[in-house]
Every structure is written in C-alpha cells, then in structure tokens.
Amino acid sequence: MEVKEVITETPDTTTFRLQFKDPEVAKSFNFKAGQFGEYSVFGEGECTFCIASSPTRMEYLECSFKKYGKVTSALARLNVGDTIGLRGPYGNYFPIDEMKGKNVVFIAGGIGLAPVRCIIDNVLDLRDQFKDITIIYGARSVADLVYKNLLKEWQERKDIKTIVTVDPGGETPDWKGEIGFVPSIVEKTAPKSDNSVAIICGPPIMIKYTFPVMTKLGFREDDIITTLENRMKCGLGKCGRCNIGNVYVCKDGPVFTYTQMKELPQEF
Amino acid sequence: MEEKIISKENLLKLCSDLLKNNVDIVTPGEKGYIKIKNESEISLNSKSKHTKASFKEYVFPKSEPIIYYKKNQSDVEIIEPKVEEKTTVIFGAKPCDVRSISILSKIFNWDYKDEFFNVRSRNTVLIGMMCEYADEFCFCTSVNLSPTSSDGSDVFLVPHDENTFGVKIVTEKGADLLKPYENYLSAGNSEKTKAIEASVKQPEKVFDAEKVRQWISGNFENDYWNSIGKMCLGCAQCAFVCPVCHCFDIVDEDYNYYEGRRMKNWDGCQFDMFTKHASGHNPRDDQSKRYRQRISHKFKYYPDKFEEILCTGCGRCSRGCPVTIDIKGIVTEINELAIK
Amino acid sequence: MDDIKTVAKELLTSGKVNAVIGYIRYGNDKRTKPFIAQKPEDVDKFVINNFILNNLAVYLTRKEVSKLGKVAVIAKGCDAKAITALIQENQIKKEDIHVIGINCNGVTKDFDIDFNSENIAGKCLNCDVRTPKLCDSLVGALADIPSGEDLKLKMIRGVEAKNAEERWDYFEDEFNKCIKCYACRQACPLCYCEQCIVDKSIPRWIESSATKRGNFSWNLIRAFHLAGRCIGCNECERACPMDIPLSLLNRKMAMIAKDEFNYDAGTDMNAPTLVGSYDLKDNEDFIE
Incomplete structure (x- = not known):
C-alpha cells in the first residue's frame, strides 16, 4: 500500500x-x-x-x-x-447490524479512539438507522487528543452528542471541554441505558473502571462491547501468543462483550 | 490393515533404493533425527532412548523464510518462496513422535491453511516402529497412546527378532511407498506381531487427561502454579524439543539495505518477551503464569478447541529440562488435586 | 561437621531466612532437582550427593525467588564462585543471602550415569574450591574423588591447533545446531540481564533466527559477554539440548583472563571485576 x-x-x-x-x-x-x-x-x-x-x-x-x-x-x-x-x-467486528435501531454510546481513551472511530464513522454514515448517539472521549492532556479535526466536526453536529475530556492537570488555559477521568465523565453524562449499546476502548485501567460505571447506569453486560489488544504475530490463530484461555484474540476477537470478558481467565 | 514381513537385509536394500531414488531418509541418530547418506545409518533399535529433539524440524523448521522482499526507492517487490516437493521418509520413529504430525496438522489447518507445513507433511512418509524403551519420564499411555500404536504411521514396524520385522501397511501413502519394492516383502505373520506387541512393557497410566482438563478449567488462580513458576528458569528447551509445540515468531532480516527476508522462527511461551506488549504491559508477567499457559495449552485449550491433547507423552521436555521440571509429575499432581 | 538438614532446618525455624534453595532426589538415585524449601519440614527431602549438578546461584537473581525475601542457598565451591561474582557485580547483597557451603566430592557430567572416573564432570578434576571460599555454614566432609582425563582441555588444545579458517568452520558447524532455546542463558547464573541483547530490537544487534548468521552471532556474543566473568560451572553446556560444546569458548576465555591478567572470576567478592577495572600495567600488546 x-x-x-x-x-x-x-x-x-x-x-x-x-x-x-x-x-x-x-x-x-x-x-x-x-x-x-x-x-x-x-x-x-x-x-x-x-x-x-x-x-x-x-x-x-x-x-x-x-x-x-x-x-x-x-x-x-x-x-x-x-x-x-x-x-x-x-478478526471479528462490531455487531453493527444488531446495533441498528438502538442508542449508541462510544467511549474511548487516548489512542483507543482509533478502533472506535471506524465504527463511529460507520454509524454516522448510516445515521438515520440509529437513535441517540453519544461520544465520550478523553486523553491525558489536550496535546494527547487524537483526531482533533474530527472531534471538532462531531462536536459541531447537532444530531450527536460529543463530550471531550482531559485528565485533571492535562488541560490548557484555553481548554473549553471537560476535565476529569473518562469513567467519572461517563457517570456524570449518564447516557441512557435503555435500548442502548456501548462501545468502549482505551487503556486497560480506563476499561477496568468504566465497566462498573456502565453496569451501574443499567447497561446489560451483553451490550457493553470492547476491543482488546494483545501481542500478535500471525493474525491467523497459529503463532500462539495472543490467546486468553481458549480464545485467540486474533480469531475470536478482538471485539468482545463484557459478558464474554468476564468468562475469560483474567489474563489480559 | 495389510501385514507383511521384511528381513533386515531387505529393509536395508529398501532404504538404499529409496536413497538412490532421491528420497530423503530421516532417522533417529545418536544426537537427534538425522538425514542419512547411507542405509547403514538407519535406526532399527526399538529399545533406544528418545533423541533429545523430535523430528518436528523436518515439517516445521526452526527458522524458515516466508517471504523475500526487495526494496527499490519507495517501492517493494515481494517474492514468495516455494517449499520443495520432495519425499522424505521418517524411518523408525517412535509412536509418540509419529503421532505429532496429525496433532500439528490441526493447528496449521484450522481456518488459514499453512502451506509451508502442509507441503512438507504431505511429502512425508512416516515409518513408525514399536517402542521398547520406557523410563520414568515416559507417559504415552496417559495421553491415549501406546508403545505399539500405529496411529499416525503410514507404515509400522514391529521387530519379530533381530533380523525380521513385521510390516503393517497402515495408509495408502505407506502402500504407495512400498509398492515398487514388493519383492522385498513376504507374507505377514500377524499372530506373531500380536504376541510381541502384547509382551511390550507399557508405561503405567498415571493420570486421567479429562480430569486434568476439568481441574485446569476451575483453577486458573490456584497457588499450585506458583510452586512451579518459582523453579522454572524460563528457557524454551521444553518447547523446542517438544514434538507438538508450535508457537512461532515472525521477524524481518535485511541482507542489506535493499533486500531481505521475513522469517518464521520457533518461539516459546516460557519467554518473558513472548507476550510483552510494546507498551511494556505483559499479560503473563510472571513465570508461574507462563508455566500455567504451557500446561493449560497442552491439556485444556488445545483439547477444547481441537479435541486433541497437545502432548504425546514422550517426556523429552522433562528429560532435558535444566532443572528437571517434569511434566509427567506435574500433571500427575494435578490429577491428584482433581481427585481430592 | 553439621548435616544439611539440621542447618537448613535451623535457618528456617529461627526465621533467619524465609526459604532454602537446595536439592532433592528425583526419579531415580542418579538424579536430583532444585527445590525451594519454605517450611522446616520441607528440608527433610534435601540431599547432597554426586548428582547435585545444578548451580543454584541462578535462582538468586530471579524475580520469582527474590520476592521470597532472605534466602539461604546450598552451594558447591563452583556455585559459590557464581555467588561471589554476583556480589562483585552488585546483583545481590551478601547480607541478603545465607550461603550453605558444602565440602564437595565431585559431581557427574550428567544425570542417570554412575559416578566414576569416566563420568566425573570435567570441572571437578582440578577443582581448587572443593571447600567453598564463600560460605556462612559448611556441611559435609571431604573424601577422595576419582581422577579422570580432562577431555575438555584436550578439546581446547585441539581447537587451538587449528588455523583460523578451520576454527571458524568448526564453530560454525557446532553453532549451526543451535535452536535458540536460550537454555544456556537461562541456566547461567551470570546471564542475569533484565533484557538480553538478543531480545533488543531497536536496533537489532543479533538476528533472532536460528540461521547460520543468527546462531554464530548469538553464541559468540554470549561468550564475549562472559569473558572474565564465567566461573566455569558448565551449566550452559549441560542445559544445551543440542550438545554444543559451549564450555570450549568460555573456558578458553577464562584461561586468557588468568594468563594475561592473572584474574580468576568469582574468587574475591570485594575485588573489582576484570572488565570493570584497569591497571596501568595491564598487558596491551594485543592492540594492533
């Protein structure tokens, strides 16, 4: 290429x-x-x-x-x-067809916006097939925010709700977005969980603290979806390093629901 | 299954003819499986100890190029290597070694088909031989094999006496190999073969693989793993001499600025680097987690996925382990924990 | 002289150490394996015989062992040299470990063979540390040991007699057998680097493939990294599943260190290391 x-x-x-x-x-x-x-x-x-x-x-x-x-x-x-x-x-992919007709919440941290962005754009290109769309994105500091132009574009759109946050201390004097860690901003925003799907990706620590917030907000564990990363070489289910228990992240993942993740050995 | 008899003299003639017909013959040698130049090097000893390494290397080389690349300004040309279609006869391998090909075939052929492995295994004819060696590290009977199992062999030899061998023609591939040499074979004596097979000492069955699988499922966090983790030095001797360990790494090697190749190299799950992310995060950051992966992969994950235990009970990993971590002993202990 | 079980038990019961690293019999009478005793009753399994091949010093720098706290370690004279070298190189502190030295009557080359003049390990033949120099307790009694032929020295003389090209070919053939399992490195008490040079990828100094070039550079560079540091326990060679005579290079290097710099690795824990120090009188005629 x-x-x-x-x-x-x-x-x-x-x-x-x-x-x-x-x-x-x-x-x-x-x-x-x-x-x-x-x-x-x-x-x-x-x-x-x-x-x-x-x-x-x-x-x-x-x-x-x-x-x-x-x-x-x-x-x-x-x-x-x-x-x-x-x-x-x-690998597998986000269940976009099953998400149709539902509210969708996208939550991402740092470079974790990259895998979420593909599905955000995908959903936005088929906007009328989904109900409310919320995007919550955070990074350590203003400088660490990726896709700044896209973020601006999303924030200007009236048909979606976009919240951008930076970790405390990561703000600049002219920062106009939120200040706070992603899980607390999610809790504050409280996207409605009824007929909703959440797609989450970010550093392990963010994921760890965001999942409980989602369940507290009433999201079903099957409707909380994330994408995992593991060291990989072949991508073909052979080289043997990306497995978590029985599951090859490269074949059976990278997309998993919270329900699936809870069943896996806690080794990621 | 057709059965014949071959004399030692004719067996050597057969090997000599095969060598003349440009067939590679690989046999257990003093230090490992070797490609022989002369039929006299052939191993006919069913009482010999296992070689230190298995013959895995002949179907899954320790290092092999998967692509060659040439860089020209900003452009790249890719050349795909072709594996040579040449018949290789693995001669005189023990049943526990022979079985490895069909186990490996599962991983290399689910989903994507690995042609590097497939071309080699397609061109490999396995002449197995009954095994009369059993030491304290052998446990083939615990993983559903036996010293007399012809399972996986194309042709299976049972020594009747020093100069006579019963020849079981197990597969069509085996029959095709022997067809041109029919005159070396005489009518079989399956009664004698059966009697000899019945007299072979079988290693004691020491664990129930199904019980082990179930225990592993429920004991991911068991403290037992730590007791092994602190002893293991974290090398890959066990994985590299294992007939069925198949993990690999992919790395690029430049010959010079313009040319190079991408290599597929054996890799081992006991290395700390194996699962370490670029960020420094490592899901298996402790030797006990890595050892748990090794045992779980062999006795749970692989059986779950492919209905095949990823172990042939040859005991190589344990015989060669610098600190004598004995897989048979460990799995037996797990079996005991499972019964408790 | 105290016996090993008494000493180990006392150390554990008194709480002086949290664990004792020793040997237990395994499988048959001609085999032992390392064992870490954490409870006083665990030490009943400890043995001292002619089959205690492992150099247990390798465990002292391992993360999984150092988290146990203060440990005692059973050491033959050669193993104690490794501990000395680790102290010299600031990898462990003397006060953090208790060395149980043993009066050593030699070990075999490998497991499952009889202990006799044919099978005695080469390193035991002219051993000058049958009573370890560094130890906090000492157990066992010296006895006569079989004498035998120093075959490795003979091999070294054989390699020395070759010309440069023959030597290159010889080592190339031997190194070709390497499968890059790194058992040599992992079994070596002095290969303690947190990240080995062969695992470094930016830039990649040594090709990780088990090819002619990758194998040659790995084995040669490992030998160089042990120059003036190898204490001659020979664990790398014993661990090697491909029977590469790794000790030829290591021992030759040690011979050079002795001849050129009068340096013996692992003899004095307070001495500066060979490659970490210099003397104006150092021989420099090799610089051309």
Whole structure:
C-alpha cells in the first residue's frame, strides 16, 4: 500500500492515509468495522492495529499508531509515497447490524479512539438507522487528543452528542471541554441505558473502571462491547501468543462483550 | 490393515533404493533425527532412548523464510518462496513422535491453511516402529497412546527378532511407498506381531487427561502454579524439543539495505518477551503464569478447541529440562488435586 | 561437621531466612532437582550427593525467588564462585543471602550415569574450591574423588591447533545446531540481564533466527559477554539440548583472563571485576 498522507495527531501518534497500489486488490478488498490488519515495514517487521477508517469510505484506508516499538518507530519515519505492507482484514467486528435501531454510546481513551472511530464513522454514515448517539472521549492532556479535526466536526453536529475530556492537570488555559477521568465523565453524562449499546476502548485501567460505571447506569453486560489488544504475530490463530484461555484474540476477537470478558481467565 | 514381513537385509536394500531414488531418509541418530547418506545409518533399535529433539524440524523448521522482499526507492517487490516437493521418509520413529504430525496438522489447518507445513507433511512418509524403551519420564499411555500404536504411521514396524520385522501397511501413502519394492516383502505373520506387541512393557497410566482438563478449567488462580513458576528458569528447551509445540515468531532480516527476508522462527511461551506488549504491559508477567499457559495449552485449550491433547507423552521436555521440571509429575499432581 | 538438614532446618525455624534453595532426589538415585524449601519440614527431602549438578546461584537473581525475601542457598565451591561474582557485580547483597557451603566430592557430567572416573564432570578434576571460599555454614566432609582425563582441555588444545579458517568452520558447524532455546542463558547464573541483547530490537544487534548468521552471532556474543566473568560451572553446556560444546569458548576465555591478567572470576567478592577495572600495567600488546 502507498502512504498517501501523513497526519501528525500528537507528538507520538500518527495517522496514515493509505491506498492499494494494485487497483484489483483495491476493488476486491473489503472489511468490517472493528477488524484489524498486520502492517509491515519491510526490513523492520510487522505490527498489529485496527483499521481506523470506516468501511463506508473505501477511497482510503486509515490507520493510527503510537510510536512505541521497532515497527511503529519505523512507520513514523515514513513519508508520503512510501510503501507499506498490509495483511488482513483479520478478526471479528462490531455487531453493527444488531446495533441498528438502538442508542449508541462510544467511549474511548487516548489512542483507543482509533478502533472506535471506524465504527463511529460507520454509524454516522448510516445515521438515520440509529437513535441517540453519544461520544465520550478523553486523553491525558489536550496535546494527547487524537483526531482533533474530527472531534471538532462531531462536536459541531447537532444530531450527536460529543463530550471531550482531559485528565485533571492535562488541560490548557484555553481548554473549553471537560476535565476529569473518562469513567467519572461517563457517570456524570449518564447516557441512557435503555435500548442502548456501548462501545468502549482505551487503556486497560480506563476499561477496568468504566465497566462498573456502565453496569451501574443499567447497561446489560451483553451490550457493553470492547476491543482488546494483545501481542500478535500471525493474525491467523497459529503463532500462539495472543490467546486468553481458549480464545485467540486474533480469531475470536478482538471485539468482545463484557459478558464474554468476564468468562475469560483474567489474563489480559 | 495389510501385514507383511521384511528381513533386515531387505529393509536395508529398501532404504538404499529409496536413497538412490532421491528420497530423503530421516532417522533417529545418536544426537537427534538425522538425514542419512547411507542405509547403514538407519535406526532399527526399538529399545533406544528418545533423541533429545523430535523430528518436528523436518515439517516445521526452526527458522524458515516466508517471504523475500526487495526494496527499490519507495517501492517493494515481494517474492514468495516455494517449499520443495520432495519425499522424505521418517524411518523408525517412535509412536509418540509419529503421532505429532496429525496433532500439528490441526493447528496449521484450522481456518488459514499453512502451506509451508502442509507441503512438507504431505511429502512425508512416516515409518513408525514399536517402542521398547520406557523410563520414568515416559507417559504415552496417559495421553491415549501406546508403545505399539500405529496411529499416525503410514507404515509400522514391529521387530519379530533381530533380523525380521513385521510390516503393517497402515495408509495408502505407506502402500504407495512400498509398492515398487514388493519383492522385498513376504507374507505377514500377524499372530506373531500380536504376541510381541502384547509382551511390550507399557508405561503405567498415571493420570486421567479429562480430569486434568476439568481441574485446569476451575483453577486458573490456584497457588499450585506458583510452586512451579518459582523453579522454572524460563528457557524454551521444553518447547523446542517438544514434538507438538508450535508457537512461532515472525521477524524481518535485511541482507542489506535493499533486500531481505521475513522469517518464521520457533518461539516459546516460557519467554518473558513472548507476550510483552510494546507498551511494556505483559499479560503473563510472571513465570508461574507462563508455566500455567504451557500446561493449560497442552491439556485444556488445545483439547477444547481441537479435541486433541497437545502432548504425546514422550517426556523429552522433562528429560532435558535444566532443572528437571517434569511434566509427567506435574500433571500427575494435578490429577491428584482433581481427585481430592 | 553439621548435616544439611539440621542447618537448613535451623535457618528456617529461627526465621533467619524465609526459604532454602537446595536439592532433592528425583526419579531415580542418579538424579536430583532444585527445590525451594519454605517450611522446616520441607528440608527433610534435601540431599547432597554426586548428582547435585545444578548451580543454584541462578535462582538468586530471579524475580520469582527474590520476592521470597532472605534466602539461604546450598552451594558447591563452583556455585559459590557464581555467588561471589554476583556480589562483585552488585546483583545481590551478601547480607541478603545465607550461603550453605558444602565440602564437595565431585559431581557427574550428567544425570542417570554412575559416578566414576569416566563420568566425573570435567570441572571437578582440578577443582581448587572443593571447600567453598564463600560460605556462612559448611556441611559435609571431604573424601577422595576419582581422577579422570580432562577431555575438555584436550578439546581446547585441539581447537587451538587449528588455523583460523578451520576454527571458524568448526564453530560454525557446532553453532549451526543451535535452536535458540536460550537454555544456556537461562541456566547461567551470570546471564542475569533484565533484557538480553538478543531480545533488543531497536536496533537489532543479533538476528533472532536460528540461521547460520543468527546462531554464530548469538553464541559468540554470549561468550564475549562472559569473558572474565564465567566461573566455569558448565551449566550452559549441560542445559544445551543440542550438545554444543559451549564450555570450549568460555573456558578458553577464562584461561586468557588468568594468563594475561592473572584474574580468576568469582574468587574475591570485594575485588573489582576484570572488565570493570584497569591497571596501568595491564598487558596491551594485543592492540594492533
């Protein structure tokens, strides 16, 4: 795939807009919101992350990554016109059809907005098929907020409710959004749980404290959905490292309901 | 199942012919399974100890390229390697080793089909041999195998005496291999084979795999795991000599700035790096969690998914463990905990 | 001389230590395995014989063991050298451990074989630390031990007699057997790095594949990292499932350290380490 555009989201997070080099592949490639890919920089290796753009917008594929290890650092050094590899799409996806006709709450923290964004865009492109839509997004600081333009766009829309928050101490003098940790902002916002689905993604600590808030608000455990990450290599259910008990995150996940997660051995 | 008899002399002739016909023969040698150059190197000893490593490497190499890449400015060209379609005969393997291919085949063929494994295993003919070696680390009978099991073999040999072998032709693949050499075989004596098989000493059955599976299901947090975790040094000797451990890593290796290859390498669940995220978070951050994964994968997760125990009871991992962590002893203890 | 069970039991009952790392018999009479006793009655299983092959010092730097608090460890003379080296390199503090030294009458090369002049481990043949230099208690009594031929030294002389190209080929063949299980590293008491250089990926110094290049660089670099540090317990070689003669390089390095710098690894816990110190009189004629 060719890197068509490089967007610097935060000092350590980058988004690529990608296009297939082979038009045939571009035509035949399709995926569902929530699936992931194995991206490669040849000579450095492969790295796993979700496809961040919506399947309703196939002109480009987008992916966002935080510079952490060998491959993400190499990705961050690439420029427009460079080539990367993509294997995928792999894994399961968000149950968008089952979400139709319901209220949808999206909750994300930090880079965790990337996997949620694909389903947000997907839902927004089919806006009339869903009821109330709420987006709650938080990051450590204002500088750490990703997709700033999108956030602005969402906040300007009248048909959805978007709340952006930063952790206490992460605000700037001119910050106009909320200040507080994601779980408490969720509690304060109290999105209605009746006929609702919640999609949550963020750092483990955020997920841990948000789940109880959701149950307190009356969400059914089957309606609380998250997407997990684990170290992966093959994406094909073979290499043996991403399993949590019987479950291969790369095949049976990455999307799990809270009900499913409670049944798994607590090893993630 | 058709049964024949072959003399030692004819068996050597058979191997010699196979070698001449460009067939690779792999046999248990002094230090491991070796590819032989001369038929005299063939192993005919059913009493020999297990080799340190299994023959896994011949179907699932320790390191193999999965793609080659060439970088040209910002463009990349990818070349996919082809596995050579060449017949390999694994000769004289013990039943516990032979069984590994069908167990491995499940993981490499559920969902995505791994052609690297499939081409090799398709071209591998397994000539198993009855086993008359059993030490304190052997437990094939506890994982539903036996020293006389022809399960998984294409051809199975039962030594009648020093110079005569009963030949069970188990599969069509086995029959096809032997077809051109029919004149080396004579009419079988299945009565004698049966009598010999009945006289073989079977390792004692020490645990009930189903009970073990159930115990593991309910004891993820049991303190028992810590007692092993503190002894384990965290190497991958156990996984790498195991006939059925199959975890791997994928890494890129540049030859130079422009060219390189992507390698699939054996990897082991006892390494701390195995599951460590780039962020530093590690779901299995303690040796006891890693050891729990090893036992659970073998006796619960794999059986749950593929109805197959991920262990053949060969005892290699325990014989070779630098600190003698004995899988047979551990699973027997789990069995006892399960009964309690 | 006290017996091991009495000493270990006293240490545990008095609360001087929380655990004692020792050996128990396993499987047959010619095999033992390491065991960590945390209760006084656990020490009844402890044995001292000619099959206590493991160097238990390897456990002292492990996270799973150090969280037990103060521990006692049973040490042969060679094992005590490893403990000394760990103290020298600031990996453990002397006051945090109690060393139960044993008067050692030699061990076998491997398990499941008889102890005799043919099977005695090479390191025991000219051992100068049959009574450990570093110990807080001492158990057992010295007895005559079988003499045997130092086959490893013979192999070293054989490799020395080769020319550079032959030597390269020899080691290349041996290292080709490597499967990268890292049993050598994990069994080595002095391979305690939190992240081994072979696991570092930015940049990747050593290819992780078990190929000619990856294997050669791994085995050679590990030998270099042990130069002047290896105390010769030979656990790496014993742990190796592929029978690579790792001790050839390690022992040769130790011989050079002795000849060139008069340095013996693991003999003095207060001495500076060989590679961590220098002397103006150090031999430098190898710099070309």
